[in-house]
């Protein structure tokens with residue numbers, strides 16, 4: 001029975017649980033960015049809205065990457081319930097500050113799964129997460145660059161519209 | 173029972189809010205209904221049976237070598 005089970009599943013159940021948790025987090029990130037896109041559209045920050053629409057799509061891709069990994073490893077991927085999406089922001093600066101905060105949380109969560117996988121000797125999960133570790137470095141960096149740009153531009157007068165226009169640089 | 177069905181049972185059992193059994197209103201009678209193996213079986217279990225089942229499932233995954241845990245979990 002032991003070998004049969006191992007032949008049908010190539011990761012540990014604890015890793016599977018954590019990865020199902022991460023599926024939920026990525027889905028939550030996707031929904032949060034969609035809410036931010038909505039806020040940007042309604043407040044006249046159309047370039048930033050485009051940026052967040054794209055982010056929302058990327059987060060869904062992250063989610064599907066993990067989902068498919070659980071399929072490939074014989075696990076039980078769970079379609080996530082997404083609740084508690086914030087739609088209230090005080091300014092475009094608030095939106096990007098919340099984005100960085102959110103990405104840092106995601107990074108911590110991924111590092112935690114890597115550490116747990118390592119402890120449990122689950123090499124497959126650990127290696128699978130390599131891509132996510134590097135992706136998070138890039139995502140955090142993008143938002144940090146945008147926040148730096150906001151700082152330099154300033155929010156006085158036409159500053160806000162200039163900020164929005166410059167966000168285009170980070171949409172590719 | 174296939175491993176997929178066992179994983180799905182594990183998910184259902186893990187999602188049971190056992191604390192609700194000790195709360196007068198949330199789960200007044202302390203029963204859980206479980207549908208297993210693509211709805212082939214239906215089980216009605218009480219609090220102690222759920223706790224036993226949780227333990228049994230935990231131990232099963234350990235003995236199959238699919239858990240990072242190695243020692244027996246608390247009874």
Ligand SMILES: [Fe+2]
Nearest residue numbers: 026029059062
């Ligand atoms: Fe992500």
Ligand SMILES: [Fe+2]
Nearest residue numbers: 029103106139
């Ligand atoms: Fe992200």
